[in-house]
Amino acid sequence: MNTPDPFSGILLVDKPPGPTSHDVVHKIRKTFRIEKVGHGGTLDPNATGLLIILLGKGTKFSDAIMGSDKSYEGIMRLGRITRTQDCDGETIEERPFDAVTREQTLAEMAKLEGDLYQTPPMVSAVKVEGVPLYKLARKGQEVERKQRFVHVYRYEMLDWAPPLVSIAVDCSKGTYVRTLAHDVGQALGCGACLDSLRRTKSGAFSVSDALPFDDILALTPPQLAERVIPLARLAQQMSR
Numbered sequence: 001m002n003t004p005d006p007f008s009g010i011l012l013v014d015k016p017p018g019p020t021s022h023d024v025v026h027k028i029r030k031t032f033r034i035e036k037v038g039h040g041g042t043l044d045p046n047a048t049g050l051l052i053i054l055l056g057k058g059t060k061f062s063d064a065i066m067g068s069d070k071s072y073e074g075i076m077r078l079g080r081i082t083r084t085q086d087c088d089g090e091t092i093e094e095r096p097f098d099a100v101t102r103e104q105t106l107a108e109m110a111k112l113e114g115d116l117y118q119t120p121p122m123v124s125a126v127k128v129e130g131v132p133l134y135k136l137a138r139k140g141q142e143v144e145r146k147q148r149f150v151h152v153y154r155y156e157m158l159d160w161a162p163p164l165v166s167i168a169v170d171c172s173k174g175t176y177v178r179t180l181a182h183d184v185g186q187a188l189g190c191g192a193c194l195d196s197l198r199r200t201k202s203g204a205f206s207v208s209d210a211l212p213f214d215d216i217l218a219l220t221p222p223q224l225a226e227r228v229i230p231l232a233r234l235a236q237q238m239s240r
Contacts, residue, residue, distance in 0.1 A: 006225035009058045012229070015043055021041075069153070071200045078165065084193075151172040152175065154168065
């Protein structure tokens with residue numbers, strides 16, 4: 001009888017701002033010398049929260065995990081329009097937001113709940129003819145992007161402190177929360193971008209069960225093995 005590989009399954013990481021999802025994968029692979037490591041859905045470098053790391057045969061669950069619904073919390077900034085639709089991008093324009101009310105903002109957010117088509121931002125990992133859009137954007141190129149069909153289950157305002165608006169979003173895979181913020185700003189006339197973003201859930205998995213990335217890197221291999229959700233339990237959790 002074969003002994004199960006202790007490093008086959010998934011690892012729940014609470015990603016800090018800064019590293020890319022690929023950086024996290026590379027560091028875990030190198031630190032623990034695990035041959036097969038991947039992730040179950042990209043987070044932008046300055047986004048934080050739940051990053052599901054796939055280990056060994058856990059990489060076979062990639063499509064299922066990437067295809068699951070996601071939950072986020074973030075902060076939308078009224079009055080600023082950027083090239084990337086978030087705070088990291090070059091500012092295109094700043095507009096007054098003083099006349100915008102909480103009620104107006106809530107109304108525009110409500111219009112984006114349900115089924116909708118989104119155009120992926122130029123600075124994104126979506127590929128056109130095999131080339132990621134962000135690489136074209138770095139060269140100053142803007143190309144036509146196919147709209148994608150997404151579903152927003154919830155677009156809720158958690159706090160109103162203009163220009164900052166705290167939000168919570170439950171959505172299908174492939175939804176750009178920064179585009180949701182940008183679109184609200186366009187509808188209000190004052191413009192908006194996403195100031196910060198944190199993924200709180202992915203499918204059946206929650207960031208409350210994740211360990212901060214730096215803490216994971218400080219574990220011994222046996223301690224890491226204890227944090228790995230094995231394949232049998234993974235399949236059980238995903239079938240709920």
